[in-house]
Amino acid sequence: MTRGKGSKPASSANPSGFLYALSAYVWWGFAPVYFHAFTRVPSLVVLGHRVVWSVALLILLITIGRQWPDVRRVIRDRSLWPWLAASTLLIAINWLVFIYAVATGRIVESSLGFFLNPLVTVVLGMLFLGERLRPLQWSAAFIAAAGLAYLTIARGGLPWITLTLSLCFAIYALLRKKAPVRPMTGLFVETAILFPASLAFLLWTHTRPEAATFNTPLTLGLLSLAGIVTTVPMLWFIAASRRMPLVTLGFLQFINPTIQFVVGVVIFHEAFDRDRLIAFSIVWIGVILFLLDLVRRSARAISQSDAAAATVMAEPE
Numbered sequence: 001m002t003r004g005k006g007s008k009p010a011s012s013a014n015p016s017g018f019l020y021a022l023s024a025y026v027w028w029g030f031a032p033v034y035f036h037a038f039t040r041v042p043s044l045v046v047l048g049h050r051v052v053w054s055v056a057l058l059i060l061l062i063t064i065g066r067q068w069p070d071v072r073r074v075i076r077d078r079s080l081w082p083w084l085a086a087s088t089l090l091i092a093i094n095w096l097v098f099i100y101a102v103a104t105g106r107i108v109e110s111s112l113g114f115f116l117n118p119l120v121t122v123v124l125g126m127l128f129l130g131e132r133l134r135p136l137q138w139s140a141a142f143i144a145a146a147g148l149a150y151l152t153i154a155r156g157g158l159p160w161i162t163l164t165l166s167l168c169f170a171i172y173a174l175l176r177k178k179a180p181v182r183p184m185t186g187l188f189v190e191t192a193i194l195f196p197a198s199l200a201f202l203l204w205t206h207t208r209p210e211a212a213t214f215n216t217p218l219t220l221g222l223l224s225l226a227g228i229v230t231t232v233p234m235l236w237f238i239a240a241s242r243r244m245p246l247v248t249l250g251f252l253q254f255i256n257p258t259i260q261f262v263v264g265v266v267i268f269h270e271a272f273d274r275d276r277l278i279a280f281s282i283v284w285i286g287v288i289l290f291l292l293d294l295v296r297r298s299a300r301a302i303s304q305s306d307a308a309a310a311t312v313m314a315e316p317e
Contacts, residue, residue, distance in 0.1 A: 017243025021252050024236035027229075029259025032110075034229050035102040036268065037222055041214045043100045045205055046223070050095055051191050051198040053227030058188040061231070070185045083179035087172050088190040094168040095230075101161045107264030108272060112280065113165030114257035115287055118250060119144050120170040122290075128174060136293035140286040147282030154275040183238045187231070251294050254287060 038046045062068060074080055101110040119141050125131040133141070151159050176186060205211055214220075241249060261280075264270040 017240045018248075018252075020236045021240035021244065021249055022255070024233040024240060025252055025255035026259065027233040027236070028256040030263065031229065031233075032102045032107045032260055032263050033267065034222075034225075035099055038099075038214075038219070039103045041103075041219065041223075042205075043096055043103055045202065045214070046099045046103075046226070047092070047096045048198040048202045048205070049223040050099075050226040050230050051092075051194045052202060053224055054191045054230045055188070055195045055227075057227040057231050058184065058191065061235075062184065062188055065184070067182070067185060070182055071188060074181055074185055074189055080179050080181060083175050084181070084186065084189055085193070087175040087179070087186070088193045090168045090172040090175070091190055092194055094165060094172065097161060097164045097168070101165075105268065105270055106161055107260055107268060108270045108276065109159055109161045110165055111257040111260035111264060112159070112283060113162040114169075114260065115254065115283055116144055116148070116162065116166040117169050118253060119286060119290055120166045121173055124170050124174050129177070134293055134297075136289050136296070140290040140293070142286075143289065144283050144286035147279045147286065150282060151275065151279035154279070184235070187234060245298065248298065251291060251298075254291070 035046065062071060074084075098110055101107060119137075122131070122133060122137050123141050126133050148159065148162070151162075176183075179186070181189070206215055265272050
């Protein structure tokens with residue numbers, strides 16, 4: 001028996017999947033450059049625009065994709081409401097804290113949160129999904145925690161931006177794993193929940209006298225792009241996840257915080273003192289161990305796939 005003409009090992013990656021993933025992570029990495037344009041705009045106002053314009057874009061995309069039946073199914077399924085309500089709160093906090101971090105010159109701190117996110121995710125998988133951590137994953141998690149502990153002691157307080165971004169997005173991913181909702185549908189429902197309050201807040205804010213400082217054509221024009229900045233990389237990420245192994249996707253995700261770190265230090269000249277250097281170095285050691293585990297697992301999966309394919313091809317027809 002031979003393999004079908006169009007079949008390929010499950011571990012192989014579609015080239016378009018790699019391009020989608022690379023585009024998403026590079027976009028997210030440079031996102032601080034866009035949000036830095038709003039340092040004089042209150043963070044809640046930027047969040048409101050991010051929600052409102054994301055809903056507008058998602059309505060268009062869902063209409064084009066004819067996904068309204070799926071949206072109605074999710075709305076009617078009350079068992080999903082608690083999960084989506086919780087994920088909505090978490091994504092709102094994540095967006096708001098990131099906007100605040102950029103506005104207050106803490107891009108480096110936010111990048112550390114995204115470096116930690118994959119490690120936090122695997123720990124949550126162990127705690128709540130019954131997944132087992134491999135030895136290198138345990139080592140990576142402990143070393144990263146040591147880096148955070150050092151930063152906390154050296155700076156005399158918790159790095160709350162780092163912790164909030166890493167925990168919120170990791171828990172968000174966990175909740176979305178529990179709720180059987182398609183990615184675009186879930187994102188639309190989440191932003192739609194926030195839409196009424198966001199729109200009312202924006203209408204109130206932009207009519208107040210103090211809004212004159214940011215009610216300029218340039219600022220409003222840039223704010224109207226918030227939906228594209230938010231939604232497009234998410235769609236690229238979804239497309240990538242359907243075309244390539246999750247191991248490879250997990251490896252590439254460190255592109256985002258790496259670019260953010262460079263943007264913070266090189267473009268916006270954020271301080272990177274001795275304490276931060278030591279803390280980041282410790283966390284990076286944990287990240288390297290995590291990546292080594294991914295590479296080992298990927299190599300093992302590929303060898304097993306190749307062995308299985310060789311066995312199948314050796315079978316007589």
